[in-house]
Amino acid sequence: MKAHPWFNPLWRRIAVFSACAGWFLAELWVGDRFWQGMTFLVTAYAAWDFFLRGAYPVPADPEK
Template identity: 40%
Template sequence: MKIVDTRHPFYRPLWRRVAITGFCMLWTAFELWQGNHGWAVIVGGMAALCAYEFFIAFPKDDDA
């Protein structure tokens, strides 16, 4: 089951994938700084999922 449809054209530009992943990482750091470890684990999992889906398992260009 795919949580994020990485074939959607919205995710094609690299800067959007970096921005989404970076935002999740900053949010995780913020939650840790506030002492909310439960939320930090949840958002850290989202950041890890984004990093995997957007940079490791991201579909290569079919045109090339």
């Protein structure tokens, strides 16, 4: 599966992941088990797709 070019900037991937993780934490606070599971799955998928899969460009090293 190809990576969507809108997510190429690292800040966008971090923002979307943070929003998903925040929603998951809110559901933990509220206590709704169904939405806890759903938001956990979305957050886990975002972490895998954005940071672990390796489909997005790595930022250039500023030292070089």
